[in-house]
Amino acid sequence: MKKKWLIPLRIVLAVLIALNLAVIFGFSGENAEKSTQTSSTVTEEVAKVVVPDFENKPPQEQQAIVKKMDPPVRKIAHFSEYASLGALIFLFLLTWNGAVLWKYLGSVGFSAIYSVTDELHQKFSLGRAASVKDMLIDTSGALVACSLLLLLRFLIIRAQKRPKKLTTTVYTIPSGKIEKPLRLAVVADLHGHFYEALPGLLRSAAPDAILIPGDLTKFEKIAKNDEAAIDFLKLCASIAPTYYSLGNHELGTARHGNLFAKPRKKELPAAFAEQVAQTGAVLLRNDCVLQNGIWFCGLDSGFDGGESSPDTEALAKFDACPGLRVLLCHHPEYYVPFVQKTSIDLTVCGHAHGGQWRFFGRGVYAPGQGLFPKYTSGVIDGRCVISRGLGDHTKIPRINNRRELVLIDLQPEKE
Numbered sequence: 001m002k003k004k005w006l007i008p009l010r011i012v013l014a015v016l017i018a019l020n021l022a023v024i025f026g027f028s029g030e031n032a033e034k035s036t037q038t039s040s041t042v043t044e045e046v047a048k049v050v051v052p053d054f055e056n057k058p059p060q061e062q063q064a065i066v067k068k069m070d071p072p073v074r075k076i077a078h079f080s081e082y083a084s085l086g087a088l089i090f091l092f093l094l095t096w097n098g099a100v101l102w103k104y105l106g107s108v109g110f111s112a113i114y115s116v117t118d119e120l121h122q123k124f125s126l127g128r129a130a131s132v133k134d135m136l137i138d139t140s141g142a143l144v145a146c147s148l149l150l151l152l153r154f155l156i157i158r159a160q161k162r163p164k165k166l167t168t169t170v171y172t173i174p175s176g177k178i179e180k181p182l183r184l185a186v187v188a189d190l191h192g193h194f195y196e197a198l199p200g201l202l203r204s205a206a207p208d209a210i211l212i213p214g215d216l217t218k219f220e221k222i223a224k225n226d227e228a229a230i231d232f233l234k235l236c237a238s239i240a241p242t243y244y245s246l247g248n249h250e251l252g253t254a255r256h257g258n259l260f261a262k263p264r265k266k267e268l269p270a271a272f273a274e275q276v277a278q279t280g281a282v283l284l285r286n287d288c289v290l291q292n293g294i295w296f297c298g299l300d301s302g303f304d305g306g307e308s309s310p311d312t313e314a315l316a317k318f319d320a321c322p323g324l325r326v327l328l329c330h331h332p333e334y335y336v337p338f339v340q341k342t343s344i345d346l347t348v349c350g351h352a353h354g355g356q357w358r359f360f361g362r363g364v365y366a367p368g369q370g371l372f373p374k375y376t377s378g379v380i381d382g383r384c385v386i387s388r389g390l391g392d393h394t395k396i397p398r399i400n401n402r403r404e405l406v407l408i409d410l411q412p413e414k415e
Helices: 003-028 032-050 060-092 100-126 132-161 199-205 217-221 227-241 270-279 312-321 332-339
Strands: 165-177 182-186 209-213 244-246 287-291 293-298 326-330 346-349 378-380 384-387 403-412
Touching: 003 060, 003 100, 003 287, 003 326, 032 060, 060 100, 060 132, 060 384, 100 132, 132 244, 165 378, 182 199, 182 346, 199 346, 199 403, 209 227, 209 293, 209 326, 209 346, 209 384, 217 227, 227 270, 244 326, 287 312, 293 312, 312 326, 312 332, 326 332, 326 378, 332 346
Parallel strands: 165 403, 182 209, 209 244, 293 326, 326 346, 346 384
Antiparallel strands: 182 403, 287 293, 378 384
16 A cells, blocks of 8 residues: 555544444433434334335334334444444554454454443443343444455455456457458557567457557656567567557556546657657557558547546547548547547547456446446447456456457448
8 A cells, every 4th residue: 555545544544433433432322211212213214214115104003113123223233333343443453564363353352342341331321231232243243344354355465466367358340441351459558567478369369450549558657768668569560550549647647546636647758759659659649540541540538637538629630531430549438428429430448447346247436437337348339349458557456357458350341
């Protein structure tokens, strides 16, 4: 974890722990009558949600339902309060160096001790009964929450250490603008991870062109003369004509985990464009090139200062080009509001990393789209292909979301 994040993260967690302790103390500080009233009110609200047609039932039946539900609701509340407390303490301790097992035991132990003092406070200060059963439930809540966090930590570390596997995904798309089949390879979001297996996959795929729609590397590496990225472009150009557009990481506008940052685009060293040209690859910065009867166009990432939109004048220029037009556009979220209205034949994107975690064919989070994003993988509209990408810029592991090399087979449209 980066040091600049530690202090604010610890402060947030400490505040949440204090609030959690205060909430528990507040509820246990009520006298018997007030506690019963609070519990009944909470149980009634729960009943409105879980009991069908509860509000239309007679008052006596409602009271009977609430009375029956009250004990389990109270126990669930006890469990939840201490599950939250234990989890927050464990997360707080994980921000420090030291043995994880002791942090785990310390989190559960502190929660158990606080539960004992809480019950004693109720008994001697307020005349309410002290319940050993409640103490066990409280401790169980902390134990379960901390155990789940411990398991999650283990799975994340295991996923990070696991060898990175690449898969090849092939999409077949018909086109009325070609006379013979055309294969395009999409190498998206490498983020400086130049896998040994990738050159072999590219050679065996035998593409007619290689498309790199951004985030091949990052600005900080470019500023220091990124030889690895240049060597990779040279290798790609030796396999097939290679076209490269820039993503938000090359332009220095990545948030680097800071959700509140508003970084501005940085000026790339002039030498970078020259270095790319020397590899044989074509760098497309809001520009396009005609080769073998096909227009290859590239949009710079428009992410700047927290805002994100493409160069619409460049997009209009691409739209006016005659013949088959292939657009490299880093951001899939640009497609519907900006690209879909044009007649551009094919758009290739990356950026979303497949949503990082994929369940039931949907991603969980993507930059520019937020939680449960719509555009993370596959083909939209028959003319926009989104790659899940080949690399990562975060320590959060992919789940059910293998890194992919995308191949697009354009086939002549049958009459």
